[in-house]
Amino acid sequence: MADKAKVTIEDVARAVGVSRQTVSRVINKGPNVKESVREKVEEAIARLGYIPNLSARRMGGGRSFLILAVNDRQRTLENWQAGRGNDWVDQMLYGGMTECEKEGYHLVFELIDTDPQLAPVQLSNSIASLRPDGIILTPPHSDNEELARMLTNRGIPCARVGRSAGTDYVDVFMDENAAAAEAVRHLLRQGHSKMAFLAGSPEYGSSQKRVEGFRKALQEAGLEVEAGVVAKANFQFDTAAELLLEMLDAPDRPTGIIADNDEMAFAALHVADKLSLNVPDDLAIISFEDTPGVRFSVPPLTAIRQPTSEMIARACACLIDISRGKDAVGSYELPFRLIERATTGPRQPAL
Amino acid sequence: MADKAKVTIEDVARAVGVSRQTVSRVINKGPNVKESVREKVEEAIARLGYIPNLSARRMGGGRSFLILAVNDRQRTLENWQAGRGNDWVDQMLYGGMTECEKEGYHLVFELIDTDPQLAPVQLSNSIASLRPDGIILTPPHSDNEELARMLTNRGIPCARVGRSAGTDYVDVFMDENAAAAEAVRHLLRQGHSKMAFLAGSPEYGSSQKRVEGFRKALQEAGLEVEAGVVAKANFQFDTAAELLLEMLDAPDRPTGIIADNDEMAFAALHVADKLSLNVPDDLAIISFEDTPGVRFSVPPLTAIRQPTSEMIARACACLIDISRGKDAVGSYELPFRLIERATTGPRQPAL
């Protein structure tokens, strides 16, 4: 049965003795089909192993059952080429694929340049060839207003991940500000009164918001501004290590570090080792990101887990809803989580 | 220009004053088009920003410009759910997407169950809806003869990754046997004479071949069989740690460990720390896999890098060639690489 290739809607219609349109209505769960007919059609579909042809559906109707997820070409390729891997992409695939699969959709990945000249053209081309039912923009494309506007003009639903600004699109994000504040409070509870935030790059909206949250939380705790040092290390191991080496060798050094990504947190671990600082007794470390490798660092890193896969899953769900005619436009905030491992713990009094 | 949605082949034909078929010939680089006409058509395509509609091409011609990559559902989901990530999937995406993009194809991922009942049905359904031009089977699906046969019967080119057995399909692989031997030789050169292979699971063909390579290399070096211990730890941290704790606490313990994956190598690192064995002075460790996290272990792991992204890229390239009528069926062996980091080094004489 299922082995007979190319069962078409016409075959099903003939088997039941109805027209192709009736079968089509059953497939699309349309109204106005007598219950007894619907059952017979469904039985025949199962028996013949009929699966609708996606291309034909797209040609006839307009829906392609495809969701396109767009990533930053340069950064993604750089990560791969440097052997760093792309946990972000992996997580996107997880959330996106599982959600799409549930709904009978498919996820297609695409890299496009961030160059303002190239981005719209490349996206246009992908749209023209694939005609997806929805598009997911991730940072930094999610911050590109022009792209979102273009998509809307063409009537393609668009979801932006990692920004909370809009009302016209689907926006999915976590509260970066609150996450940073939570990290600070975690360290405060464990007795730290001087800490540093190792920031990534101000080009990333998330970085900025985390810095804000960091400062606000310290202020709310009644601590001086100097109690919170902010240093910019551009997400890189080497830059971070250099900065930290100086910072942690000083007499009034911070006793807690909050790093904007795992790589810089690893740098902190590395420097602590170099300076013979025990982690977490002499130095506590919290990372943002929580890639799989952090479980195996020595000691394993305490980290804030971004809900990456959940954000993508939500984005897909909304886009699919919209393509079905529901109104799912809006902003969705997803919860982060502080995962306590071994780089934080009760502060030991200095000897 | 490029902003005008929905430019069709007919628009281009009208603009140049030729028929749609002539434009089609130009797009598909077909023969029998006068050079002057070809140029005019190409100019018009660029000017109008025409991009062929994939669904229509599929309907008309038969090619979908889609490559389907199939992974083990259970194992992949487990990895994701456990927070372990799927470096394998990430690497697949890297190799597959870049290759497909170059050729104007698209890559679609799919998870299917390994259950022998479900696998063919799920694959059938995906084929029916997507009608891909080629399918990539990864372990353990690549070892499922039935799947490959079914695809051939339906005329869908199929590439199998990670096995070297066939001649009727595209098979892409690395020499696992030689890789294990290379790891052994690396340790021998550094003065080790007793070593252990921490094997994953015999269900994986690669595991078996590595054990063979391990044994053969020791034998060729003129060492006793007892010089090479093989222990099965099922790819898991805990199981490996338990085994190693016993093995490394004995008086005639091995001084070198070769682990079948990174997770078990991390376990070795963990146990060495527990037993106060210095790595690499007291214990050398080599891992198979080389996920991004190994760079940050303390010390960073020496590892054999599988050419995952390269294998997938090659598989895509072959499938695309085949869909274009070329004969690219055959076996392709890709080189692995031993990446020396800090868990191996010249053996220090015991005190």
Add this chain to the structure above:
DNA sequence: TGCTATCTTGTGAACGTTCACATACCCGAA
């Protein structure tokens, strides 16, 4: 009973390509 209003079903056209085939063109050889 007859006549709408609604539910149910069917029919031709359309989507944008490529395929198979037909036709027109060109060049050289008989």
Add this chain to the structure above:
DNA sequence: TTCGGGTATGTGAACGTTCACAAGATAGCA
């Protein structure tokens, strides 16, 4: 000059769906 044979171009049909609309069936109400 005429014919053959490749080269260049165009035409109708087909792919498998859904859409828009038409038509038949059924129910509701006077």
